[in-house]
Amino acid sequence: MDSTPAAPFDLLIENVLVITGEPGAAPIHGGRIAVRGDRLALVDTADGAPPLAREIVDGRGLLAIPGLINIHTHSVLSLMRGVAEDMGFAPAYTPGVPQGHAIAAGDAVALARLGALESLKFGTTLINDMYVHVEETLPAMADLGLRVSASDRLHDVDFTRVQQGQWEYDPNIGRRSLDAALALAERFHGSHDGRVSVALGPHAPDTCSRDFLTEIRAARDATGLVVSTHLSQSRLEVELIARRDGMTPTELLDDVGLLDDRLIAAHCIMMNDTDIARAGAAGITVAHVPKGNAGGGMMAPTRRLREAGANLALATDNLLGDMIEAMRWALCIGRLQAGGVAPDWQPEDVFAMATLNGARALRLDEDIGSLVPGKKADIVLVDIDRPSFVPLLDPLGNLVHCGQGSHVRHVFIDGIARVRDGRAVGIDEESICRQAQRAAETIWQQAAA
Numbered sequence: 001m002d003s004t005p006a007a008p009f010d011l012l013i014e015n016v017l018v019i020t021g022e023p024g025a026a027p028i029h030g031g032r033i034a035v036r037g038d039r040l041a042l043v044d045t046a047d048g049a050p051p052l053a054r055e056i057v058d059g060r061g062l063l064a065i066p067g068l069i070n071i072h073t074h075s076v077l078s079l080m081r082g083v084a085e086d087m088g089f090a091p092a093y094t095p096g097v098p099q100g101h102a103i104a105a106g107d108a109v110a111l112a113r114l115g116a117l118e119s120l121k122f123g124t125t126l127i128n129d130m131y132v133h134v135e136e137t138l139p140a141m142a143d144l145g146l147r148v149s150a151s152d153r154l155h156d157v158d159f160t161r162v163q164q165g166q167w168e169y170d171p172n173i174g175r176r177s178l179d180a181a182l183a184l185a186e187r188f189h190g191s192h193d194g195r196v197s198v199a200l201g202p203h204a205p206d207t208c209s210r211d212f213l214t215e216i217r218a219a220r221d222a223t224g225l226v227v228s229t230h231l232s233q234s235r236l237e238v239e240l241i242a243r244r245d246g247m248t249p250t251e252l253l254d255d256v257g258l259l260d261d262r263l264i265a266a267h268c269i270m271m272n273d274t275d276i277a278r279a280g281a282a283g284i285t286v287a288h289v290p291k292g293n294a295g296g297g298m299m300a301p302t303r304r305l306r307e308a309g310a311n312l313a314l315a316t317d318n319l320l321g322d323m324i325e326a327m328r329w330a331l332c333i334g335r336l337q338a339g340g341v342a343p344d345w346q347p348e349d350v351f352a353m354a355t356l357n358g359a360r361a362l363r364l365d366e367d368i369g370s371l372v373p374g375k376k377a378d379i380v381l382v383d384i385d386r387p388s389f390v391p392l393l394d395p396l397g398n399l400v401h402c403g404q405g406s407h408v409r410h411v412f413i414d415g416i417a418r419v420r421d422g423r424a425v426g427i428d429e430e431s432i433c434r435q436a437q438r439a440a441e442t443i444w445q446q447a448a449a
């Protein structure tokens with residue numbers, strides 16, 4: 001409880017159903033959430049007269065959850081939606097689709113703002129984003145109020161040749177991209193009232209040579225930044241690393257010293273038994289992209305990775321940024337692996353993957369990931385006054401099985417309203433959509449030419 005209950009709060013949400021996201025905590029019916037400054041002051045059951053607050057939100061018909069965390073995405077690649085899902089396993093390797101090195105900064109910013117807007121409206125309060133022109137897309141996204149962890153796409157492969165099936169490594173390309181990443185960290189890590197952090201983002205084992213990965217490990221040791229990458233995403237990657245380095249991609253990252261609890265590795269699909277044991281023992285975070293992978297006909301061995309010790313966190317990897325949908329897919333994919341309903345693969349497990357586990361991956365779990373007094377006030381209010389939430393017997397069950405990102409009604413980040421009644425606050429949504437449409441048309445036309 002707060003030590004100075006007489007002091008007014010900045011925000012009070014009354015009569016609200018709360019899922020705190022703390023492991024094992026029961027939902028709080030008729031609860032209240034009070035915020036002072038940027039932090040949660042009370043999360044409990046209403047008790048006596050309501051405390052004073054500058055703003056009071058009537059929480060009846062609303063479900064409060066912690067802000068959702070999308071642990072791996074590329075906002076700019078929203079430009080691929082509706083198309084790339086049906087073409088190849090990842091845009092960077094797919095002939096005929098636009099490539100990062102050819103995208104102009106202004107177009108990247110327009111699309112990044114679209115991705116950030118969509119995240120906010122879907123109740124995602126933190127994204128871990130990686131792509132190009134980050135020095136411009138990162139502030140553009142953070143300026144919309146979102147919490148952002150971002151990394152430059154680090155590689156020493158010549159990306160202009162990868163689509164033609166040629167992997168040629170150039171130390172100068174690597175040096176330039178690592179210098180830019182370190183400058184990015186210098187400039188933005190901790191900026192925007194602490195909402196922004198910077199990670200190091202080696203694109204993938206096959207687009208970074210062994211020497212370059214070793215350089216990135218040294219940079220990580222010197223800076224203490226987390227590392228965000230793609231790992232064991234495709235058979236192509238596994239075969240290339242076997243030829244190039246005589247090992248699996250997981251062994252390679254282990255060999256260069258990157259396989260540890262500061263690593264966020266997206267996909268982890270093509271792993272053998274040894275890889276799974278190694279990744280689990282190292283305590284890596286697996287950025288699990290259940291819907292994206294299933295769309296490509298694949299699934300990561302998530303249950304085995306978790307049993308081995310890996311931290312599973314959820315991601316949408318651009319395209320549709322709905323983290324509630326991602327939870328549902330993760331639940332179903334895990335059950336396909338188990339061949340049935342298992343007691344250890346329940347709504348609370350996938351909810352943790354979309355909240356606390358993502359916070360843990362970014363070393364932010366002391367501050368975000370659950371609704372607990374003292375943590376940052378990242379609160380999402382979901383409209384449950386709708387037929388698909390009736391009957392409301394197990395709120396988390398309803399959310400994971402029947403909820404959608406579009407059911408999000410209000411979003412607070414650091415206690416500041418960023419979405420109210422489903423609309424982004426102080427943001428011209430139509431203009432963002434228009435500019436993103438124009439940018440995408442330009443980029444696709446250039447790719448076709």
Ligand SMILES: [Zn+2]
Binds near residue numbers: 072230266
């Ligand atoms: Zn990705």
